[in-house]
Amino acid sequence: MAGRARSQAQAVVRVEGLTKRYGSVRAVDGLSFEVYEGEIFGLLGPNGAGKTTTVECLEGLRKPDQGSIRVLELDPWTQGRTLRERIGLQLQEAALPDRLKVWEALDLFSAFYPKARVADGEELLARVGLLEHRDRYIGKLSGGQKQRLFVALALLNTPELVFLDELTTGLDPQGRRAMWRFLEELRARGTTIVLTTHYMEEAERLCDRVAILNQGRLVALDRPERLVERLAINRRLDLELAEASASEATLNALQSDLERVPGVRRVEVGPDGRISVYGRGERLAVDVLGALLDRGVRVERFQMERPSLEDVFLALTEEA
Amino acid sequence: MRGLGKLTKTELKLFLREPEAVFFMLVFPLLLLFVFGGIWGNEPSPYFHGLGFVDWSTPAYMALIVGIAGLVGLPVTVAGYRERKILRRLRAAPVSPLTVLGAWVLVYAALTTLGALLLIVAAKLAYGLRVPGDPLKIALGFGLCTLSFLAFGFLLASVSRTARVANITGLALFFLMMFLSGATVPKQELPETMQRLGAWLPLTHAVELLQGLWLGEGWGEHATALLVLSGVLIGSAALSAKLFRWE
Ligand SMILES: Nc1ncnc2c1ncn2[C@@H]1O[C@H](COP(=O)(O)OP(=O)(O)OP(=O)(O)O)[C@@H](O)[C@H]1O
Ligand SMILES: [Mg+2]
Numbered sequence: 001m002a003g004r005a006r007s008q009a010q011a012v013v014r015v016e017g018l019t020k021r022y023g024s025v026r027a028v029d030g031l032s033f034e035v036y037e038g039e040i041f042g043l044l045g046p047n048g049a050g051k052t053t054t055v056e057c058l059e060g061l062r063k064p065d066q067g068s069i070r071v072l073e074l075d076p077w078t079q080g081r082t083l084r085e086r087i088g089l090q091l092q093e094a095a096l097p098d099r100l101k102v103w104e105a106l107d108l109f110s111a112f113y114p115k116a117r118v119a120d121g122e123e124l125l126a127r128v129g130l131l132e133h134r135d136r137y138i139g140k141l142s143g144g145q146k147q148r149l150f151v152a153l154a155l156l157n158t159p160e161l162v163f164l165d166e167l168t169t170g171l172d173p174q175g176r177r178a179m180w181r182f183l184e185e186l187r188a189r190g191t192t193i194v195l196t197t198h199y200m201e202e203a204e205r206l207c208d209r210v211a212i213l214n215q216g217r218l219v220a221l222d223r224p225e226r227l228v229e230r231l232a233i234n235r236r237l238d239l240e241l242a243e244a245s246a247s248e249a250t251l252n253a254l255q256s257d258l259e260r261v262p263g264v265r266r267v268e269v270g271p272d273g274r275i276s277v278y279g280r281g282e283r284l285a286v287d288v289l290g291a292l293l294d295r296g297v298r299v300e301r302f303q304m305e306r307p308s309l310e311d312v313f314l315a316l317t318e319e320a
Numbered sequence: 321m322r323g324l325g326k327l328t329k330t331e332l333k334l335f336l337r338e339p340e341a342v343f344f345m346l347v348f349p350l351l352l353l354f355v356f357g358g359i360w361g362n363e364p365s366p367y368f369h370g371l372g373f374v375d376w377s378t379p380a381y382m383a384l385i386v387g388i389a390g391l392v393g394l395p396v397t398v399a400g401y402r403e404r405k406i407l408r409r410l411r412a413a414p415v416s417p418l419t420v421l422g423a424w425v426l427v428y429a430a431l432t433t434l435g436a437l438l439l440i441v442a443a444k445l446a447y448g449l450r451v452p453g454d455p456l457k458i459a460l461g462f463g464l465c466t467l468s469f470l471a472f473g474f475l476l477a478s479v480s481r482t483a484r485v486a487n488i489t490g491l492a493l494f495f496l497m498m499f500l501s502g503a504t505v506p507k508q509e510l511p512e513t514m515q516r517l518g519a520w521l522p523l524t525h526a527v528e529l530l531q532g533l534w535l536g537e538g539w540g541e542h543a544t545a546l547l548v549l550s551g552v553l554i555g556s557a558a559l560s561a562k563l564f565r566w567e
Contacts, residue, residue: 061411084414094409097401099337104330111326112413153409 009036012161012192013058018067020053020216027053029216031067035161035194040187042203042224043196045213046317051196052092054213055163058194059089072161085113088159090150092166092196098139102130102149105138106156113157124152127182129175143170151179155186162186164195168202180206200310210309214317227312234265234278236305237285241273242298251275254297261287273300323415327423332430341397345388346435349381350442352504362447369535374447378439379530380503382462385435387497387523389428390469391476392490398424398477399486402567411566425470432466453536461533465526468549471556472522478563497523522552 013035020028028050035041043051056062058071060080069076074083096105106121125131128148133141141149147170154162164183168176176199183193183206197203203210204224212220212227220227241251251269258267263281270276277288285304292299335342353374362372369376401407410420443449451458473490480486498504500518507515507524518524525545532542539546 059412061408081414081416084412089412091408091412093405094412095405096409097334097406099334100330104333108323108326108330109413111323112415114322150409153413 009038011035012037012072013041013194014068014070015054015058016068018054018057018069019065020050020057020062021065026216028057028064031213031216031218033211033218033221035192037192038187038190039208040183040193040195040206042207042210043194043213044198044200044203044210044313045196048215049213049317050216051213052165053216055165055194055196056091059087059163060084085117085157086160088154088157088162090154090162090164090167094150096138096149098137100138101134102136102138102141103134105149106152109153109156117157119156119158121152121156124155128152129178144172144175147171148175159191161192161194164193166196166198168197168199176202200308200313204309212313212316219316220312224309228307228309229282234280235284235307237277237279237288238303238305239275239277239288239292239299240301241275242300243273250297254292254295257295258288258291261291263287321416321419321422323413324419324422324426327415327419328426331423331427335427335431342393342431345385345393345431346438348388349385349435349439352381352384353377353439353443354446356504357443357447362449371450371452371535372447374443375450375534376531377503378443378449379458379534380501380527381439382436383465383501383523383526383530384498384503385432385439386462386465386469386526387494389432389435389466390471390473391494391497392487393431394424394428394470394473395476395480395486395490396483398474399480400483402477402565403482405567407566417564417566421474424474425467428470428473429463429466432462436462451534453534457539458530458533461529464546464549464553465530468522468553468556469526471553471560475556475560475563478560478565497521500524501527503527522548525549 011034013033015034016032018028018031019026027048031050031054043054045051053062057064058069058076060071060076060083063077071083072086076083100108102125103121106125110118110121122131122134125134128151130145130148130152133145138146138149147167151164151167154164168179171179180202183195187193195206207224209221209223210227211218222230251273254275255267255269258264258275258277261279263284264277264279264287266278268276268278277284279288285302289299289302356377357374360373362374364370364372398407401410407420440449476486476490476493480489500510500514500521501507501524502510502518503523507518510518525548529542529545529549532545
């Protein structure tokens with residue numbers, strides 16, 4: 001969706017040259033990007049790419065080795081506590097005492113924030129689908145239910161900016177979709193969201209922009225659909241011709257004709273009048289079908305395989 | 321310090337739900353009382369300055385309660401919270417370390433007080449406990465011992481990687497101190513080297529201070545103990561402020 005004028009949008013997160021080492025491991029290596037007010041910003045990357053480290057530097061939980069970070073105009077490391085009053089965070093790894101009850105957790109954390117910021121706990125629980133479990137011990141919740149509780153806790157202080165580190169990991173498909181709708185609502189209310197995920201459909205559906213990290217470096221940053229276009233991954237167009245047009249001679253002639261259509265890279269002719277065309281560009285399907293029509297060939301069926309963010313991700317983060 | 325009250329209440333509630341965590345602290349001193357009280361009774365004797373064995377032991381067992389809280393209870397709780405990544409989640413909210421520390425000090429101070437009261441009531445009912453000293457002074461002395469050992473416990477928590485390490489270290493320190501402090505075996509019965517070793521242990525000074533105040537002696541007669549306990553308090557607090565880790 002996106003659709004908001006970027007030109008006036010404020011950067012709520014500014015990162016420049018962020019570097020963080022653990023011993024000899026460069027977890028994050030010279031990372032720069034901005035997150036604009038009101039967008040959903042996705043951080044993608046393979047395991048160990050540095051997503052969590054980056055997010056935790058932004059939250060003021062880790063001290064960067066180099067680089068400058070401003071979050072809501074604050075320095076997360078030196079002004080962390082002030083910052084954490086205004087932001088919400090769900091950590092990839094965290095826990096609460098087993099013998100604490102769900103509602104008690106919300107009650108406890110409410111006490112840590114200025115009163116004016118604290119949201120209605122019951123309403124939050126209802127929103128993440130935990131209301132019926134409000135009196136249960138946290139130790140007795142399933143993994144996905146715990147995850148929902150931590151998301152509720154992240155939103156308890158009606159944050160201007162939320163960081164969600166793998167928020168839908170462990171959620172069932174319904175839960176995941178409910179969470180997506182919830183995040184879209186939050187965005188509509190003006191909350192800025194930074195999330196990490198391993199689910200490409202999630203990033204494609206939710207994120208206004210995504211950054212792809214690999215080994216601590218930024219390898220791509222754009223709107224998901226632009227990334228897909230720009231990477232110009234081959235698309236595949238599968239065609240099935242009407243029987244009359246499928247004689248072997250016609251097929252062979254067609255193959256060389258189609259190979260001359262702009263954007264086409266390769267044409268495979270199969271048995272029974274099936275043709276697969278590989279090529280690039282938005283107009284690939286239109287041009288190929290046009291060429292077939294010009295030659296009076298009747299097409300029974302066609303199917304276009306769209307490249308997805310997953311293809312982009314795999315292409316950009318392939319092991320060297 | 322926002323949230324201190326709520327965090328303290330929550331932690332107390334958690335202890336009530338998991339009483340086995342404080343069982344040792346509340347029950348071990350009672351066990352000592354009934355075993356040794358059963359053996360020696362509480363007849364006045366010149367050996368205990370005209371008091372009975374139980375009169376002499378009760379303040380020492382109060383020191384043991386403080387010892388268990390500071391050497392075992394607090395460090396195991398805090399290291400466990402860190403190990404299970406609960407501290408991480410607390411820190412993710414804008415909680416100051418002082419709030420977390422404050423809540424635990426309050427909770428453990430409440431528990432040691434409860435332990436001491438249980439012990440005193442049991443000794444009174446079973447052995448007719450005598451209290452020659454000023455109860456207010458005894459309470460103040462007990463408070464100082466508690467703070468001092470809890471601060472030391474926070475230091476142990478800061479340097480222990482896991483709850484298991486904290487538990488082993490804490491128990492070893494506790495039993496060492498228990499036997500050498502004069503809390504169970506009267507100090508004058510120990511060989512001289514052991515007595516000199518004992519003088520280095522903070523629990524020895526806690527026992528001495530509480531026994532002295534119990535007998536009705538003044539602060540001045542226990543200046544060394546006061547100095548050592550305050551030193552442990554300040555030193556541990558300063559060190560753990562530097563060494564404390566959320567994760
Ligand atoms: N506390 C730590 N100590 C040492 N090394 C660490 C620590 N945390 C992370 N690392 C290393 O830093 C690198 C980046 O880790 P990070 O957790 O940021 O990756 P990630 O992108 O979040 O991965 P995942 O998708 O698995 O969550 C990894 O090589 C990891 O082994
Ligand atoms: Mg991660």
